[in-house]
Amino acid sequence: MSNIVFPAETLDLVKKIIARYPEGKQKSALLPILHLAQAEWKWCSPEVMDYVASLLSISPIEVYEVATFYTMFHLEPVGEHVIEYCRTGPCCLMGGVEVYDHLKKRLGIQTGETTKDGKFTIKEVECLAACGWGPVFQIREKYYMHLTNEKVDQIIDELSK
Amino acid sequence: MKILTQHIDVPGIETIDVFMKNGGYKAVEKALKSMTPDEVTEEVKKSGLRGRGGAGFPVGMKWSFLAKPEGVPRYLVCNADESEPGTFKDHYLMWKTPHTLIEGMIVSSFALGANTSYIYVRGELMYVINILEKAIQEAYDKGLLGKNILGSGYDLDLFVQPGGGAYICGEETALLESLEGKRGNPRNKPPFPAVKGLWQSPTVVNNVESISATSWIVNNGGDAYAAIGVGRSTGTKLISASGHIKKPGVYEIPLGITVEEFIYSDEYCGGIRDGHKLKAVVAGGSSVPILSAENILTTEAGEKRLMTYESLSEGGFATGTMLGSGGFIVMDETTCIVHNTLTFARFYHHESCGQCSPCREGTGWMDKVIKRIETGKGRMEDIDLLVDVAKKIEGNTICPLGDAASWPVAAAIRHFRDEFEWHVTHPEEATKPGAVYMRPGASWTV
Numbered sequence: 175m176s177n178i179v180f181p182a183e184t185l186d187l188v189k190k191i192i193a194r195y196p197e198g199k200q201k202s203a204l205l206p207i208l209h210l211a212q213a214e215w216k217w218c219s220p221e222v223m224d225y226v227a228s229l230l231s232i233s234p235i236e237v238y239e240v241a242t243f244y245t246m247f248h249l250e251p252v253g254e255h256v257i258e259y260c261r262t263g264p265c266c267l268m269g270g271v272e273v274y275d276h277l278k279k280r281l282g283i284q285t286g287e288t289t290k291d292g293k294f295t296i297k298e299v300e301c302l303a304a305c306g307w308g309p310v311f312q313i314r315e316k317y318y319m320h321l322t323n324e325k326v327d328q329i330i331d332e333l334s335k
Numbered sequence: 336m337k338i339l340t341q342h343i344d345v346p347g348i349e350t351i352d353v354f355m356k357n358g359g360y361k362a363v364e365k366a367l368k369s370m371t372p373d374e375v376t377e378e379v380k381k382s383g384l385r386g387r388g389g390a391g392f393p394v395g396m397k398w399s400f401l402a403k404p405e406g407v408p409r410y411l412v413c414n415a416d417e418s419e420p421g422t423f424k425d426h427y428l429m430w431k432t433p434h435t436l437i438e439g440m441i442v443s444s445f446a447l448g449a450n451t452s453y454i455y456v457r458g459e460l461m462y463v464i465n466i467l468e469k470a471i472q473e474a475y476d477k478g479l480l481g482k483n484i485l486g487s488g489y490d491l492d493l494f495v496q497p498g499g500g501a502y503i504c505g506e507e508t509a510l511l512e513s514l515e516g517k518r519g520n521p522r523n524k525p526p527f528p529a530v531k532g533l534w535q536s537p538t539v540v541n542n543v544e545s546i547s548a549t550s551w552i553v554n555n556g557g558d559a560y561a562a563i564g565v566g567r568s569t570g571t572k573l574i575s576a577s578g579h580i581k582k583p584g585v586y587e588i589p590l591g592i593t594v595e596e597f598i599y600s601d602e603y604c605g606g607i608r609d610g611h612k613l614k615a616v617v618a619g620g621s622s623v624p625i626l627s628a629e630n631i632l633t634t635e636a637g638e639k640r641l642m643t644y645e646s647l648s649e650g651g652f653a654t655g656t657m658l659g660s661g662g663f664i665v666m667d668e669t670t671c672i673v674h675n676t677l678t679f680a681r682f683y684h685h686e687s688c689g690q691c692s693p694c695r696e697g698t699g700w701m702d703k704v705i706k707r708i709e710t711g712k713g714r715m716e717d718i719d720l721l722v723d724v725a726k727k728i729e730g731n732t733i734c735p736l737g738d739a740a741s742w743p744v745a746a747a748i749r750h751f752r753d754e755f756e757w758h759v760t761h762p763e764e765a766t767k768p769g770a771v772y773m774r775p776g777a778s779w780t781v
Contacts, residue, residue, distance in 0.1 A: 194453075194494040196408075199534055201516035205499045209458065236516075243518040243688075244499025246458050258459075262420045263621060263678040264577040264664050300502065300682050301420040301621075302459055305662070306576060306583035315461040 178225045184210055188229060200230050204240055208247055217248035245299065253288040253295035255333050258312045261298045264305035269322075273309050274298075276323040280330055293334065336563055338551045338571045339544065340587040343431045349466060351473035354434040360479055362550035366442045367487035370553070375446035379549055381557025383569035388414055388505070388542030389620060389660040390735075391644050394549075400529040401447055402537040410538040411449040413440060413546050414510055415456040418502040420621035420682060421662025424573035425543035427585040429456070429463050433470035437493065439546040441479060442553050444491050447539055451492045454543075455510055458497040467495050502686035506734045507540040509688065520690045521734035544573050565591035568643035572658070574603075578665035581605030593639045594618075594647075595632050598665065611667035614779040615750070618647055619659020621679045622739030624746030625672070628778050630654050652746065668779040671771050672754045676747040677705045683740030694737040697728040701744050708755060711762030718755050722748055 180188065188207055195202040207229060211222050223237040230237075241247045248256070259274055278284060281294050288295040304310045307319035318329060347353035354360070366375050380395030401409060413436065417425040429436055436454070444452045456464050471493055474480045482490045496514055498504050504513045508522035511533050532538020548570060552560050561569045568590040574597065577583050582605040588597060598613065599606045607613050616631040617623060634640050635650045647658045666675065684702035689695040701724055707713050725741035732738075748755060757772040758765040765772070773780040 194492075194496075196534065199515070202496075202514060204516035205458065205513065206497055208499065209461070209497055230516075232516075239518055240499070240516065244458070244501050246500035261678065262682050263617075263675050264421050266674070266678055267578045267664070267666060267670060299459075299500075300685055301418060303417045303423045303426045303457065305421050305423050305664070306585065307423075308577065312459060315465075317462070 178215070178221050180210070180214060180229075184214065192230070201232050201236065203230060204232070204237065205244070208237070208241060212247060217251050219251075251288075254293050255313050256295045256297060258297050258299040258302075260300070260302045260304070260308065260310045260312075262301040262305075264301070265308035265310055268308040270309035273321050273323060273326060277311075277326050277330075280327065294330075336571060336589045337587050338560075339428060339435060339547050339573060340432075340585075343428075348432050349434070349470065351434060351470065351477060354432070355477075358554075359434055360438050360474075360477075362438055362553040363441045363445075363479055364485060366445055366553050367485055367489050372446045372448055375442060375549075375553060378552050378557040379446065382548075382552045382560035383557075383564075383567060384545060384548055384552065384560065385568075385644065386542055387544035387548075387572065387661070389419065389622075391658065394541060394545050397529070397541070398443075398447060398539060400527070401539055402530045403448065404537070408451065408536050409447055409449045410533045410536060411440065411444045411447050411452040411546075412507075412510065412514065412533060412538055412540045413452070413454040413543055414505060414507060414540050415454050415460075415543045416498050416502075416505040416510060417543070417660075418457055418505050418686075419660050419662055420679065421577055421617060421664040422575050422620045422660040423577075424575045424585045424661060426460060426463065427575075428543060428547060428573065429460075429467060433463075433467045434474070435547045435550075436467070436543055437470055437474055437480075438550045439548065440493055441474075441484070441491060443539075443541065443546050443549050444493075445489055446549075449539075450490050451494075453494050453496050453514060453533075455496045455498060455504070455514055457504075458499045461497065464495050464497055471495065501688075502682075503688045503734070503736060506736065509734065510540060511538065518688070520688050521736075523733055563589050565641060565643050566645060568645060568658075572642070572661050574642070574661040574663050576604050576663045576665065579608050579611060579667040579670070580665045581608055588642055590641075590643050592642050594642055595639060597642055597663070598632075604663075604665065607665070607667050611669065612779040612781065613665065614668045614670055614777075615666045615672065617656075617662070617664040617666075617743070619657045620662035621664070621682065622742055623657040623659045624652055624655075624742055625676075625750060626654075626656050626746075627750050630750070631656075652742070652749070656746075668773070668781055669769075669771055671709075672747055672751040673705065673709050673758050673765075676744060677702075677709050679743045680705050680740070683736065687736060687740070691732040691737065693728045693731040694740060697724050697737070698740045700724050701740070705744070708758045709766075711758065711766040713755075713759045713762070715756070715759050717759070718748060718752065721745075 309321040504519040509519040613628040684698040725745040
């Protein structure tokens with residue numbers, strides 16, 4: 175538990191983020207810092223959330239209630255690559271359902287599951303604001319657009335190396 | 336006529352040097368050095384610019400409601416939480432030309448007397464956040480942000496705030512809650528943000544596209560902006576076009592062109608994909624009523640429908656819809672309306688914050704009942720049950736998410752009831768992959 179501490183560089187960034195808000199309003203830094211925490215530890219474990227609370231001098235429950243509200247925060251361990259697949263109307267019009275079926279078959283897992291080797295987790299998400307470039311999925315910060323079965327295979331091959 | 340996207344394809348436009356070579360940041364110079372904040376607000380009022388996030392409320396009027404008590408900070412918050420299915424214009428604009436938004440933020444913050452402003456971007460767009468932060472740093476380096484901007488005596492700090500994945504934060508009071516580090520539960524109004532907003536201080540929340548338009552208005556005058564468009568639909572609008580068209584993408588249109596031109600001309604969508612026919616359109620993002628091909632192209636009075644706030648809503652919800660956010664989703668005859676409605680119902684169920692019972696419970700019921708119909712287990716009375724649930728959500732919630740959830744379901748049944756009925760009467764056929772109901776005699780029936 176004690177090994178949950180941001181590297182010095184990230185701690186500097188945390189200070190800069192808190193300085194964006196007026197004195198005493200440091201709770202506003204919660205979402206940006208949760209993103210940093212998830213980037214560092216892959217998911218928001220209770221220990222990670224408690225650490226974030228301590229950085230902001232707020233109670234742990236204030237972090238839990240936020241982390242459970244917003245869908246981007248993983249509350250359980252995830253694979254190395256989390257594929258967040260858009261399931262909303264416009265992507266479906268572009269064949270999104272069929273491509274998603276292919277992705278699940280290719281990885282041999284269902285929504286919310288992680289491959290045995292710990293490489294991939296797939297999650298269904300709602301609209302990613304890329305409807306004209308669908309079907310779309312996201313891995314970390316990167317958007318993958320105009321997906322086809324072939325393109326999905328290429329991406330998985332590339333990330334499996 | 337291009338206002339926001341005029342230089343969007345210029346190589347390097349995301350950098351401040353190229354942006355300035357193409358006339359960027361002239362509005363900052365003009366506003367801060369030769370205009371008063373009230374004069375800027377006056378031009379925006381004259382322009383007739385309306386909120387581009389979906390509600391269409393006049394921007395200048397919203398600004399004029401801002402309370403200005405002595406010694407209390409005021410804030411401008413940009414709503415870049417673009418999450419309405421079918422809408423991706425703000426994403427495109429910030430990704431391609433971040434300085435267009437930053438210039439607008441400076442001019443607008445000056446008009447409002449805000450010395451700290453925030454751009455709240457949906458968290459999924461972290462790569463866009465990185466683009467914006469880089470551009471903001473460039474603006475600081477050029478003296479366009481920070482203390483005493485261009486020697487004018489005006490100070491402004493600008494920060495980007497990431498969301499965490501929640502459609503509801505596009506509702507302005509939920510956005511403010513989120514920016515305060517809380518769950519995105521919309522607030523009861525009044526008080527309105529203009530009086531008690533961010534940290535209980537007077538706050539204006541505007542959409543990316545609205546704010547971005549203000550620099551052109553400062554440069555060219557409100558009258559010049561108002562000269563574009565038709566009636567109360569002034570200026571240009573970014574339309575996010577998706578679905579079964581030849582050229583999906585973001586288009587900047589002068590308000591007032593016909594829907595027909597937008598769908599079929601090569602300048603915009605380029606028509607329906609080869610060999611297919613137009614069946615239906617959702618014209619303003621997933622929450623606005625879906626219309627059949629006939630209703631979207633022509634009003635009840637037999638006139639060509641225009642891409643304006645007024646024309647799209649002509650006929651009320653019986654035969655009309657709304658311009659909304661400009662999320663224009665086009666469907667050809669291969670589209671199963673029941674399945675499409677299911678994805679929207681599932682979306683609103685997923686995105687309801689859970690604060691108001693009619694929305695929290697009702698969106699779940701609609702999701703389940705449509706799923707029952709879609710999977711061939713529906714009963715005929717389910718269709719009226721959906722209409723009834725939708726009616727009981729509408730108008731009975733703190734924020735507009737309830738309306739947004741009920742409209743697409745009610746409209747799909749209003750215009751495509753036969754398709755829902757067919758799912759109930761022909762469950763085996765309807766659940767075959769790719770099976771779609773063809774309305775006898777409809778223009779899209781093949």
